[in-house]
Amino acid sequence: MLRVRGEMIRGGTSKCWIFDHHDVVATGVDADTLLLAAFNAADPRQIDGVGGASSTTSKAAIVQLSDVAGVDVSYAFAQVGIGDERVEWTSNCGNCATAVALYAVHRGLVPITSDTTTVRMLNVNTGARLTGTIPTPGRTAPDEGTAVVPGTDALGVPVLLGFQDPAGSTTGRALPTGRPLDTLTGPDGPVEASLVDAGAPAALFDAKAFGLDGSESLAAFAAVVPALTVLRRKAALAMGLVREGAPVSHAVPKVGVVSGPVTYRTTHGHLVTQDRYDVAVRMVSMHAPHPAIGLTSAVALATAAATPGTLAHRVTRRTADGTLRLGTPAGVITARAVPAPDGASPTxxxxxxxxxxARAELLVPVPEGRPV
Amino acid sequence: MLRVRGEMIRGGTSKCWIFDHHDVVATGVDADTLLLAAFNAADPRQIDGVGGASSTTSKAAIVQLSDVAGVDVSYAFAQVGIGDERVEWTSNCGNCATAVALYAVHRGLVPITSDTTTVRMLNVNTGARLTGTIPTPGRTAPDEGTAVVPGTDALGVPVLLGFQDPAGSTTGRALPTGRPLDTLTGPDGPVEASLVDAGAPAALFDAKAFGLDGSESLAAFAAVVPALTVLRRKAALAMGLVREGAPVSHAVPKVGVVSGPVTYRTTHGHLVTQDRYDVAVRMVSMHAPHPAIGLTSAVALATAAATPGTLAHRVTRRTADGTLRLGTPAGVITARAVPAPDGASPTxxxxxxxxxxARAELLVPVPEGRPV
Incomplete structure (x- = not known):
């Protein structure tokens, strides 16, 4: 029976177990073996482990100090299987990045030298660079705060999460086709699209092209998901993400509709008046409406909204300070695109x-001494 | 932000958080407030807490040394709400009792004086007395073992769980009607029943009376659940658990069918030949087939099987040492009824x-100093 330290940290609407790389190495087993056993991934209910048996509660990150210039800590994000003895290491998770930043401040991986502390992070799965800025009043790491995010009523420490130079992370260009506006042919004929690559590749359409106004509930938006699924394929081809005849991906690019702000009700029934946000967005997650918006999709939308000529730029209400409030089915998420130095795309x-x-010592049912 | 020590322990097919009573008192808040916040009971996904967002993973027990004669530790079992800010304190949980026993041995609440250690427990919710006997070779508390229970493939420390003097816990009599065999009128006419009260009140019927042979899958057994639901009401009246005209309970008594052993396949497809167990059982949980059998129902069945004249006694294969292997849809559970001294019913x-x-320090979002 191995033992390893870990912390259970909520980041946004995910629950992540965060481990120190040195602690993982010290167990003498590889990370896959350790996480599969610690989470009881083999069991669909994860009854013999620390996993929560849902995609948002079966996540881990392994963190270490980095010697890369401009990076404080690197982290590997793990999506741990549920009834499936596999760990996915192919993606990043913005929610877990938030948790990593709080962990790094508490564990002293970055020095606290003023009333706010910024953790510069490298996600080793994707190469993405992120920052997490946390209030550290009195130069102490906080355990509580009053920040909330759509999707949970729980309070937490505010973390300003920054995606650094996100444009072109997949294709090398913020606008993979070279144009802010393209025309794709969907099941009901040609439709305008803005194809952007920032945070993740995304294809954004005008809600009006589908007879929507952006106030739609998840159920109402579901009606256009089949058409958007067809258009996702067309967008993938146009952006050079796949070749004609290649297998269809249901995850790439992200796809959704945008519109100017209109008064709507969230999934939980809260009224959001049109003056409280700047752009309405309804995204697809695989084959269904996304309950809110993935953070990488939010980055794509924020980048598009800051790019003249795109659909998002056309419908978004301009604000004085560059703040962009995204009206999602779960509520309003606030994003901001700020200029970056040295030719980098806006953060x-x-x-x-x-x-x-919780701070814990996990007892992991792996025989000790199993080779890495 | 309060802090409190706790241990996440799997007991059988449940995940329980175990707390020391003194640690709970030291927080300065009442147990309901503490557990609701620690588990994030308000959220159906329990995303900001240690709860697992399912009935089997939203459980806690608060343990303390007892000065009651013949009792080592008492524990209060808590079923913590899921999207419901309530804690239920009305029932016992055999799985959590198993976890409490392991906790007590590890925390030194009972001395280890030989190669096995027995923890004598009082469940304060119901007054039930239980024992948990754990191997302690070398006089050390074990962290691992090779014991398995139906419903999970995970290995664990073997715990021999004893229900002490279980008969008549609700009605005062092992056979509430005074007879080992009664006749109740169901939707298809009269049917034999054995009405027993041990662990919990239970009404057991002959599988053959419903055209079954005890080898049925959950789906096949579901077909007779409506008839058993009608008979549950008749049994409740016959056992004096409710009065005519009183509201229907869907939990009391436990109800199910028994038969002699026949070869069958478990829900996960494993073949169980008829020589590997002694009595087939299919129980109802509320309005659906129980995936295995609740531990208190197992106690009722074991007591009935040891009582001449009951249906269970009639169909059960007699074994030399009094061991009774129950063939449930999830697999075989082994029980044993052993004579007890001083006129008590068989243990x-x-x-x-x-x-x-995991051993943890929980960070609980409750303002410190809130009165008990």
Missing amino acids: VLLHRAARRI | VLLHRAARRI
Whole structure:
């Protein structure tokens, strides 16, 4: 029976177990073996492990100090299987990045030298660089705060999450086709699209082209998901993400509709008046409406909204300070695209929250001494 | 932000958080407030807490040394709400009792004086007395073992769980009607029943009376649940558990069918030949087939099987040492009814398993200093 330290931290609407790389190495087993056993990934209910048996509660990150210039800590994000003895290491998770930032401040991986502390992070899965800025009043790491994010009523420490130079992370260009506006042919004929690559590749359409106005509930938006699924394929081809005849991906690019702000009700029934946000967005997650918006999609939308000529730029209400409030089915998420030096694409900042739930020693049912 | 120590322990097929009573008192808030916040009970996904967002993973027990004669530790079992800010304190949980026993041995609440250690427990919710016997070779508390229970493939420390003097716990009599065999009128006419009260009140019927042979899958057994639901009401009246005209309970008594052993396949497809167990059982949980059998129902069945004249006694294969292997849809559970001194009803022993998953300090979002 191995033992390893870990912290259960909520980042936004995910629950992540965060481990120190040195602690993982010290166990003498590889990370896959350790996480599969610690989470009881083999069991669909994860009854013999620390996993929560849902995609948002079966996540881990392994963190270490980095010697890369401009990076404080690197982290590997793990999506741990549920009834499936596999760990996915192919993606990043913005929610877990938020948790990593809070962990790094608490564990002293970055020095606290003023009333706010910024953790510069490298996601080793994707190469993405992020920053997490946390209030550290009195030069102490906080355990509580009053920040909330759409999707949970829980309070947490505010974390300003920054995606650094997010443009072109997949294709090398913020506008993979070279144009802010393209025309794709969907099941009901040609439709305008803005194809952007920032945070993740995304294809954004005008809600009006589908007879929507952006106030739609998840159920109402579901009606256009089949058409958007067809258009996702066309967008993938146009952006050079796949070749004609290649297998269809249901994850790439992200796809959704945008519109100017209109008064709507969230999934939980809260009224959001049109003056409280700047752009309405309804995204697809695989084959269904996304309950809110993925953070990488939010980055794509914020980047598009800051790019003249795109659909998002056309419908978005301009604000004085560059803040962009995204009206999602779960509520309003605030993003901001700010200029970056040295020719980098604008940094996209998102206001998130994190909370340490538990500090633990995990007992992991792996025979000791199993080779790495 | 309060802090409190706790251990996440799997007991059988449940995940329980175990707390020391003194630690709970030291927080300065009442147990309901503490557990609701620690588990994030308000959220159906329990995303900001240690709860697992399912009935089997939203459980806690608060343990303390007892000065009651013949009792080592008492524990209060808590079923913590999921999207519901309530804690239920009305029932016992055999799986959590298993976890409590392992916790007590590890925390030194009972001395280890030989190669096995027995923890004598009082469940303060119901007054039930239980024992948990754990191997302690070399006089050390174990973290691992090779015991398994139906419903999970995970290995754990073997815990022999004993229900002490279980008969008549609700009605005062092992056979509430005074007879080992009664006749109740169901939707298809009169049917034989054995009405027993041990662990919990239970009404057991002959599978053959419903055209079954005890080898049925959950889906096949579901067909007779409506008839058994009608008979549950008749049994409740006959046992004096409710009065004519009183509201229908869907939990009391436990109800199910028994038969002699026949070869069958478990829900997960494993073949169980008829020589590998002694009595087939299919129980109802509320309005649906129980995936295995609740431990208190197992106690009722074991008591009935040891009582001449009951249906269970009639169909059960007699074994030389009094061991009773129950063939449930999830697999075989082994029970044993052994004579008790001083006129007490036979102790029912069940072979279970437990494993410590994590030792933790929980950070609980409750303002400090809130009065008890």
